[in-house]
Amino acid sequence: MIDLRQIVGEQAKAIRPLLTDHHRLELNSPEDEVRVFGDKIRLGAVILNLIDNAVKYSPAGGLVEVLVTTGGDHAFVSVRDHGLGISDDDLDRLFTRFGRIDNPGARHIGGTGLGLYLSREIARRHDGDILVESEAGLGSRFTLSLPISP
Numbered sequence: 001m002i003d004l005r006q007i008v009g010e011q012a013k014a015i016r017p018l019l020t021d022h023h024r025l026e027l028n029s030p031e032d033e034v035r036v037f038g039d040k041i042r043l044g045a046v047i048l049n050l051i052d053n054a055v056k057y058s059p060a061g062g063l064v065e066v067l068v069t070t071g072g073d074h075a076f077v078s079v080r081d082h083g084l085g086i087s088d089d090d091l092d093r094l095f096t097r098f099g100r101i102d103n104p105g106a107r108h109i110g111g112t113g114l115g116l117y118l119s120r121e122i123a124r125r126h127d128g129d130i131l132v133e134s135e136a137g138l139g140s141r142f143t144l145s146l147p148i149s150p
Contacts (some may be wrong), residue, residue: 001149002043004034004075005068011048012066015055022061025051029068034075036146038126043146046119046130050079050142053115057140058083074128075148080141086134094132095120119144 012027019025036043054064062082069076086094097117120130127147134140 001035001037002040004036004043004077004146005029007040007044008047008066008068008077011044011051014048015051018052019055020061023055023058024061024063025055025066026063027066030070034068034070035149036075036126037149038146039122042122043126046122046144047077047079049115049119050077050130050144053142054079054081054083054140057081062139070148073148074145076146077144078141079143080139082139085136085138085140086132087136091132091134095130 008029009027012025016025051064051066058064058081060083065078065080067076067078067080069078095116097114116130123130123144123146128145131143131145132140133143
């Protein structure tokens with residue numbers, strides 16, 4: 001059993017040195033532990049990937065919000081940016097193997113197109129998932145959901 005707040009805090013701390021002067025990272029989580037069953041290293045990699053993507057796909061900078069919440073029998077980690085966003089037509093390709101979106105504003109951003117695919121696979125092997133809400137030009141919100149441990 002692991003405290004999801006702790007993992008999120010560690011990943012936010014790890015990425016801070018990579019932020020530009022134009023980025024601001026804000027972390028909000030409950031005071032009480034948020035316990036889930038899972039592999040701390042793999043879930044940490046998922047959370048780091050979501051935060052890193054939010055920073056990368058906000059080339060002009062801005063606020064990246066990381067929020068830990070609970071609802072019902074699930075815990076949630078939401079990562080919201082105010083960057084490039086994703087069009088409805090491209091959402092289906094996000095979680096596919098090597099699925100890269102052809103966005104003129106993101107052509108300079110490197111990557112293999114495996115990060116979100118692998119992150120979702122890890123989430124699903126923990127009986128969770130990753131959902132996305134996005135609008136082109138307005139940013140994105142990726143939400144990791146995991147069952148809370150009893």
